[in-house]
Amino acid sequence: MTVSRVDYGDVLSMTEEELSTLMTTLGAERFRGQQLFQGLWRQAIRNYRDLSVWPRKLQELMEREYPFKRLxxxxxxxxxxxxxxxxxxxxxxxxxxxxxxxxxxxxxxxxxxxxxxxxxxxxxxxxxxxxxxxxxxxxxxxxxxxxxxxxxxxxxxxxxxxxxxxxxxxxxxxxxxxxxxxxxxxxxxxxxxxxxxxxxxxxxxxxxxxxxxxxxxxxxxxxxxxxxxxxxxxxxxxxxxxxxxxxxxxxxxxxxxxxxxxxxxxxxxxxxxxxxxxxxxxxxxxxxxxxxxxxxxxxxxxxxxxxxxxxxxxxxxxxxxxxxxxxxxxxxxxxxxxxxxxxxxxxxxxxxxx
Ligand code: SF4
Missing domain, CATH: 3.20.20.70 (Aldolase class I)
Structure with a gap:
């Protein structure tokens, strides 16, 4: 699947609202944005695979399109x-x-x-x-x-x-x-x-x-x-x-x-x-x-x-x-x-x- 990039910079810089909008532009449910926001901030995930509530396909899509690397x-x-x-x-x-x-x-x-x-x-x-x-x-x-x-x-x-x-x-x-x-x-x-x-x-x-x-x-x-x-x-x-x-x-x-x-x-x-x-x-x-x-x-x-x-x-x-x-x-x-x-x-x- 080819996605049109929404350029917000790194995902850790994005607000919950922006992550939710990003999810809808990727064809995923809006609430996945809230899950990602909480994963980033509450669980301090180091990659999308750590987000176990997410389907594998969405993890892979995000890894490809919005890779992030913690410090x-x-x-x-x-x-x-x-x-x-x-x-x-x-x-x-x-x-x-x-x-x-x-x-x-x-x-x-x-x-x-x-x-x-x-x-x-x-x-x-x-x-x-x-x-x-x-x-x-x-x-x-x-x-x-x-x-x-x-x-x-x-x-x-x-x-x-x-x-x-x-x-x-x-x-x-x-x-x-x-x-x-x-x-x-x-x-x-x-x-x-x-x-x-x-x-x-x-x-x-x-x-x-x-x-x-x-x-x-x-x-x-x-x-x-x-x-x-x-x-x-x-x-x-x-x-x-x-x-x-x-x-x-x-x-x-x-x-x-x-x-x-x-x-x-x-x-x-x-x-x-x-x-x-x-x-x-x-x-x-x-x-x-x-x-x-x-x-x-x-x-x-x-x-x-x-x-x-x-x-x-x-x-x-x-x-x-x-x-x-x-x-x-x-x-x-x-x-x-x-x-x-x-x-x-x-x-x-x-x-x-x-
Ligand atoms: S003290 Fe150092 S870091 Fe702070 S404003 Fe001056 S040059 Fe920059």
Missing amino acids: GVVRHETSADGTVKLLLALQDGQHVETVVLPHRYGYSVCVSSQVGCAMGCTFCASGLKGRVRQLTAGEMADQVLVANELLASQGQRVSRVDIMGIGEPLDNFDAVIRFIELIHHPRGLYISYRHITVSTSGLVPNIRRLAETGIPVTLAVSLHAPNDALRTRLMPINRAYPLTKLMSAVRDYTRRTRRRVTFEYLLLKDVNDREEHAKELGRLLQGLLAHVNLIPWNPVPEHPFRPSPAADVRRFQSIVQEYGISCTIRRELGQEIEAACGQLRLREEERVLR
Whole structure:
């Protein structure tokens, strides 16, 4: 039988409605789409043969017309604190990183949204070689499925998703929104919107678009500097969207969504960690529905920065708090496993090139 292809990309990127429509275009019953959706998300099937409720003919047709391949685990490193870092192979041979983190409340997974990154932040390993390509919604979703498979042996599953791995999520806007809708679906993983965080280096137009969707996820802005001169030095995106534009978009976002915005602030010794920087940050965020997350820097050999001493991090925190701003220090998880984002992928590329 010859079928006319409906081009939705990979089946893991498709909604239940799209899968049902696909089934009818293939001459199968519509409910086969619901069965496939549940098979992909509830059973995490690795091929159509695993879908035992399906007739063999439909399995074979889909294998021929819509082959899908789940992500493969290339490397798997576990640190003493239980953080697991995974290097995953995509179908075209590219790699992404996914991190599974233990918390008091359960497990979160840090998902990559692109292969590489175009933003060029000067402290980051992910952006060192630029952006290679966007991930599909299905490739992002599969990272969560792989994390769940890993946790299943302990009777656990992922309860929070942070889109904070390799890549700038808002630079892959449509696929990220589709991914969020897929993992939130009640017949899928049913992860609450409030347990999903989208990070951005400050792509102002897409912060506004995210607010317009009305999806109540948490927005995390990677700030890393309290003034334009320093931020432009660390993050080239600040040239296009300086702090006045960024803060105006964030203010509108909080007004519209009534959601508190998290500001990520990586502390680099003698670069952005001085008392005057903490005061400037306090003044910048005062009165905003905001939370500051201070991040001790995980060294990347390719970059000259050094981490701030613990005492300086605590001093920075208390100054920010004096401005009435909630401020926490992120636990340093998985330090001994090259936990700085993008490092595993970089090492794998170097190994292949050698
Ligand atoms: S910090 Fe984020 S936005 Fe900046 S280069 Fe790295 S991955 Fe891209």
